[in-house]
Amino acid sequence: MKLLRLSFPLIILLIMSCNEDPPVYQEGNAKLVLTVMGDTSVVSDDTTCVPLSNAKVILFSEYGYMIKYTDETGKLILEGIPSSTYTITARLNHPKYSNILLAGNLSDIEIISGKVVNDTIIASQISNTGIAINELYVGGPLNNIFFFYDQFIELYNSSDEVKYLDGMIVTRVPGVSAQNIKAGEDFGNDGDIDGVGYIFKFPGEPGEKNYPFHPKTFLVLAQTAINHQNNVASSIDLSGADWEFYNQYSTSDFDNSSVPNLINMRSDKTVDFLIGLTQDVIVLASGEDSNWEDGIDIDTILDGVEYQGGSTLEKTLDSRVDKSYTLCPAKYGGKSMQRREPGVDTNDGISDWEIIPAPTPGRQ
Amino acid sequence: MRKSFAALFILLFLGIITNAQVSRTKAMGGLSYSILDRDQSLSLYDFGKNPAWLYMDEKETYLRIEPSAQNLWGDYRRKYDSKSVSNVSVSFTGIKTLGTLGTFYGTTIYDYELRTDYYRSVRKDPYAGEAFNVADTMAGNFRYSGPYINLMYSWELLPELYVGGGIFYHIHDGLKSTYSYAKTIYRNTGGKIGIAYRLFDNLLLGTSINYFSKQETIEETDVNLLDIEAFIYRGDTYHIVDRASTNEQKIKGKGTTFSGQIYWEVDDNLEIGIQGNYEPSNSKLTFPEKNLIDVEDGYTSFEYYDAQIKTQYNLSDDILVGVYGGYFHNYSWSMLSKKDLLIWEWEINRLIAGIGSSYKVDQNLLIGAEYEFSSANVDSSKYIDKNIQSFTSIDHIIRIGIEYELSNRVFLRTGYNYCFYEHDLILGGTDVASHSFTLGGGFPLFDSFVVDAYLEFSNKSPNETDNYHRSNIGGRIAITLNNF
Incomplete structure (x- = not known):
């Protein structure tokens, strides 16, 4: 009888230990703060980087494409995007010369839930010459x-x-x-x-x-x-x-x-x-x-x-x-x-x- | 706002494998504890599902054949539900008593189901409480068919100590009729053992363990060897694409149920049945990476436990009062296996209290009624979709049943069942009303046969939108052969 009394709580503990704990970190808490800068100078040899507003930002990951646009300060803030490895590109037609594209990208950007990724894309001029x-x-x-x-x-x-x-x-x-x-x-x-x-x-x-x-x-x-x-x-x-x-x-x-x-x-x-x-x-x-x-x-x-x-x-x-x-x-x-x-x-x-x-x- | 959880309740609605022995009470509006019925007793076997008590519960040899049919349709449905579901099945159940050697139970069911315009999902049950689903791009008809076999044996091992065990095997194969021509093979197999001990003349104790292992293998292959795109959803919003001439995914799950039961016959008029169950289980979604090895993409853990009590009290020779109470806990979480990130967590705690009574008006007429109050606290956090919900649903169920004996052993039965769900956890509506009408009967056929049959029509609709409903019509005939 004593054995029975002792074994009962052990059995209950054994059964309850079958339960598993969930992971500590939750998906959906990633934040990306992206600044897109571009060189808009044409004549001068000195590069002049300015924030590019309304630049098209293409984010690619295993979940496919996502297209967003920067705000008037050249920033794009995304919250809650799924964790993945992203390739991010930004592009904008030169404000004055239509044959010049301002483009830049970032590769292999690890975005993980719970972390803030702060990065800048410097878009360089690509002349459509070929x-x-x-x-x-x-x-x-x-x-x-x-x-x-x-x-x-x-x-x-x-x-x-x-x-x-x-x-x-x-x-x-x-x-x-x-x-x-x-x-x-x-x-x-x-x-x-x-x-x-x-x-x-x-x-x-x-x-x-x-x-x-x-x-x-x-x-x-x-x-x-x-x-x-x-x-x-x-x-x-x-x-x-x-x-x-x-x-x-x-x-x-x-x-x-x-x-x-x-x-x-x-x-x-x-x-x-x-x-x-x-x-x-x-x-x-x-x-x-x-x-x-x-x-x-x-x-x-x-x-x-x-x-x-x-x-x-x-x-x-x-x-x-x-x-x-x-x-x-x-x-x-x-x-x-x-x-x-x-x-x-x-x-x-x-x-x-x-x-x-x-x-x-x-x-x- | 539509809310869908449906983790453990879907079988109730689809009725894929229903208990084969409840034709009488089903025909009476689903009365369950306010009525004396040989298949709805408070015993360790009927109430507690303990196989050890089969030996004492079933004392007669019989063979029962039950064909059934059901059709479910209507626009009140979830995203991945089919337009309609037609289901036909036939079951053969046999009890063979072997005297002191024990009792043998065997049942086999063959089931055929046709889902019309099953929307994109190629999983058998896209609403199983996991955060993962597999879909293609088209709605199409899906048919499932296959057998279910359950064998059980019980005997008295020592004086007042009963043991029993059983195995079951369920296999369904499915085929989609268009685009991905998805093929699924679903199997669920397991076993159960139990012991029961008569501690006193009026007190029985029982415990049982049930183990199951299931796997659904899905294969999408275009008959023309074209590329097939399979969308593997993580949550409701985000998906990855698996694309090849042939794609294959597997959903594997297993679990164990630990149960304990008490049956107490307090006196000649009062019976009490108590049971508790605890079930941890899990499932995982895998598919081949780079077409080579199976890699686990998602993992879901479930935890379920309950405590239930059922009592029946004979107030007089003609009046039986039944009381039912239950507490049910469901908790689940899903994670992305490679990243170890939690993407969905949900919990449902439901409390049920019910009372009912049956009254034998005269020798021929029996009427019964039950009322159940239910309160469910629901918390759901779909982190990946940024969809957080928390609410309480107060639900009410009323059951009314009548049985009239027209002549010797010829019965006419009818019933009505009304449910009101503040939040429908299955289909997602609010203030949902469900009406169900049943009509049936029973009569002897020759000397050895007894026939019980019923028809059921139910209609469920939320009040938020007119003309939205989900309706169900079905029926079952039970032909029992008492000597064979």
Whole structure:
């Protein structure tokens, strides 16, 4: 009986100890105080940083995008945002010169509940002076027959002068898994990116001036320049594309004779310029280094974009080409990826790009 | 303002697996303690659910077959609820008495459920009290089906010492008819053991332990191998996207219930049943990271305990008075596992007091009525959504039932049940009124069969918006074979 009396409280204690205590810290108590400053001087060599009011601030985390604007003092105060690792970018058109963008960003900002993060973005001037990849439509239209042959790459000349495409190359850089070369990485640290899969070239040689690219215009490089709506109703008409990828080593690649071609530089590749539907690295280079076997020199690269299907995947493109990546839409969904502002390239894909509901070849 | 908690109450409304033996009292408006009924007694088995007392509670061998059907519809519903729910099931319950060797109980139920326009959620129960949900982008029909099996055995181990135990296994597979074509496999399995001891001739003590382990595996795969987006919600506002040709999530849970029971027959006219239960349990949401290993994303802990007392007093040969009291405590918290951050914490403390009486007007007519008062204190802090709520709900329930014996063992039964909820913890409305009407009967069929059946129609609506309601119509037939 005594044993019973002693054991009873022990049993009760044992049962009650099954209960667990909740974590000490609660979600939802994070605070971000962000100040956006920008250099608005144009003529003077001295930078003049002033608070940027009404600057667009894009916060990206595992929860997706959040777009906010700074107040008149250039500050953005956010309370209660979920804890995560954020990439934050701020951008604003120069108050006087529309071809100048003020942009800056912060990467890997740890925002944790219960803490106040106080940081400043210094936006520097980015003059829209070059050629950039402006839109990537890779996932195919809405269909269930695995149709994705209406892929295209759109370029934009954001400079004020005519550029020339002669000899430029467009490459896919998926890496070489057998050699452990990741997509777009500088394998061996020799100043180039390795693992080129496909390489197509504009006619001519770098420095020649036969194929002009006029300022503030778009060029559409179609995988196959036909009206794809004849095959899949939800697709697009690319018969009016400016350029077409054509593999002269292929026996089946269709060639629209009224559209000039980019041609294949790898004779071992006998299919069209097929782009990864949910993950790939696309690079546009001047063509001064077209020896793909030892990698494309980074200093000849005009623009490069890495896109992925999820935020948990590894980013592999060399950060000198682009320091982040962009999220792509689901395949066979008819959506596209486009730069937020035409041709504006801050070398930060996650901030520069957005998913749009439908492709817009030849326009923003 | 809509408030939804619904943690432990959803089964009551959906009626997925209802007790197979309550056709008589269900037909009488749901009378529970004001009426003498062989399946609603105060015993350790009927009231305390202690398997050890099965041996003493069930003294007759029988086989009962119960088909049932139910349909639930209406616009008064929560975000992830379906437009309507249709449910059909058939159960087979057998009791086999083996004399001094003990008593065996077995039941098997096959259940089919169709949820029409189930809104985005691909979880079987998106309102289980956890802060996590899995959804796709479309409403679609979802069907669940599968068996439930429960086996129990009890015998007298030593003089006045009874032991019993049982196992149960429940599996449901589900399939969504559109977009993600989500497939779910839900299984819940466990066991129960109990002992009962007759301390005195009129005093019984019992204790039991119940363990369960459940898992819901959800897989979204497009039949055309297209990409599928699964939205894993953390709270109501924020979600992450899991996207691939095939996505898989698992919700695993387990828990143990410790119970104690007392049955005291004070004298020939007064019986008292007391029970207390304590149940810690948990669940966790996992999914493969980088398509490789399962990683725990969210964790939820539950704590439940209650204390209940039921008494029945024979005021006279014709009048029975029943009293019921209960205290129920539910506490839960959910956290983000990787960050160890609390995102939702809720607590419900409910006190119930009820009184009722049944009166045998004459040899053929029995009437009964019960009134229950309930007070629930609710605190909910959804930290991640900045949604903090605290309120008290005063609820009232009235049950009225009539049984009339038309001729020898031929019964006609009817009932009415009225509930008023200041705050509806299931669907979220305020000042919600529920009306339920039941009609049933019982009669012998040949020498060996007894048939009991009932139909129920209920309607629930908040007063805040006209024309919002959630209605339910259902019925059950119990065919009991007394010799087999």
